[in-house]
Amino acid sequence: METPSTPDEAEPATDFFKPFFTFILFLSLMACTNSGKKPGKEQALLRSDTGYITDEKKPFVNAKKKNSKPKKKIYLTFDDGPNKGTKNVLDIVQDENIPVTFFIVGEHVFASQGQRHNWNRLKAADNIEICNHSYTHAHNRYDRFYELPETVVKDMVKTRDSLLPETNIVRAPGRNSWRIDSLRYTDIKKSKLAMDSLQKAGFIVMGWDLEWHYDHKTFQTQNTADEMLTMIDSAFAKKRMRYPNNLVLLAHDQVYHSSADSLQLRTFIQKLKTRDDYELALVSAYPTIRKHQSITDTVRAVAPATDTVKPIKTDTL
Ligand SMILES: [Zn+2]
Numbered sequence: 346m347e348t349p350s351t352p353d354e355a356e357p358a359t360d361f362f363k364p365f366f367t368f369i370l371f372l373s374l375m376a377c378t379n380s381g382k383k384p385g386k387e388q389a390l391l392r393s394d395t396g397y398i399t400d401e402k403k404p405f406v407n408a409k410k411k412n413s414k415p416k417k418k419i420y421l422t423f424d425d426g427p428n429k430g431t432k433n434v435l436d437i438v439q440d441e442n443i444p445v446t447f448f449i450v451g452e453h454v455f456a457s458q459g460q461r462h463n464w465n466r467l468k469a470a471d472n473i474e475i476c477n478h479s480y481t482h483a484h485n486r487y488d489r490f491y492e493l494p495e496t497v498v499k500d501m502v503k504t505r506d507s508l509l510p511e512t513n514i515v516r517a518p519g520r521n522s523w524r525i526d527s528l529r530y531t532d533i534k535k536s537k538l539a540m541d542s543l544q545k546a547g548f549i550v551m552g553w554d555l556e557w558h559y560d561h562k563t564f565q566t567q568n569t570a571d572e573m574l575t576m577i578d579s580a581f582a583k584k585r586m587r588y589p590n591n592l593v594l595l596a597h598d599q600v601y602h603s604s605a606d607s608l609q610l611r612t613f614i615q616k617l618k619t620r621d622d623y624e625l626a627l628v629s630a631y632p633t634i635r636k637h638q639s640i641t642d643t644v645r646a647v648a649p650a651t652d653t654v655k656p657i658k659t660d661t662l
Contacts, residue, residue: 450504
């Protein structure tokens with residue numbers, strides 16, 4: 346019959362193995378110390394070769410922290426070109442090498458040789474996206490224009506078919522309305538049916554979150570570059586935007602025709618570029634548009650253009 350072992354019986358066994366365990370522990374400690382030392386020497390050599398003098402872990406941790414924080418996106422958009430200000434805007438954004446989106450008015454492309462030339466420059470430029478801002482700009486008579494949703498759709502289709510077959514991103518003239526999947530906003534309710542019709546016809550309607558205002562009589566900006574930067578910071582801080590951490594900024598080409606306002610634009614861009622927390626992007630990269638494009642690329646079907654839209658004379662807003 347087996348007798349259960351008692352604590353008294355176990356004690357001697359522990360005493361017997363104690364020196365053995367101590368020896369194993371000593372060996373393990375030596376092994377750990379050595380395995381830690383060898384790479385340490387290599388790291389020290391690497392650091393001395395590359396000029397690093399601090400703990401190797403620190404730069405890695407800092408880099409990880411820096412990269413893990415996503416940047417806030419700003420979409421810089423210019424409306425109503427090509428017109429007298431387009432050349433200056435294009436020169437500046439090309440010099441500064443930033444991505445910019447132009448929402449153009451179809452009829453302005455054909456209004457003069459100079460504007461045609463600017464249109465060709467826009468098309469040839471790198472880092473530039475061109476989107477649709479209608480054909481007639483409603484002749485600046487918005488209430489009447491939006492009373493007829495079918496005419497609004499035809500006006501967009503005309504610019505798309507004649508100039509911009511590659512994009513279905515539009516901005517409604519004189520209205521800050523949005524139709525991107527479930528992102529829907531109508532600033533003036535009378536235009537609701539027209540905006541719905543644009544979306545039904547396959548267009549993505551993009552408004553804006555913040556505007557660089559200008560005097561509509563003198564065509565001079567009403568905000569300096571510094572004021573715009575403050576307004577942008579405030580919009581992000583107060584989350585005044587349709588989609589979190591993505592701000593669409595509206596400006597107008599024509600305003601930057603003057604050298605004083607051109608300088609403000611250049612200053613604004615240069616200061617924005619120094620900000621590590623912001624990143625400029627093209628509107629096709631706007632979160633809901635990217636998602637929408639992948640869904641609807643294959644189902645774009647818009648009615649053909651007609652000639653029912655009368656042309657306007659020149660580069661009005
Ligand atoms: Zn406009």
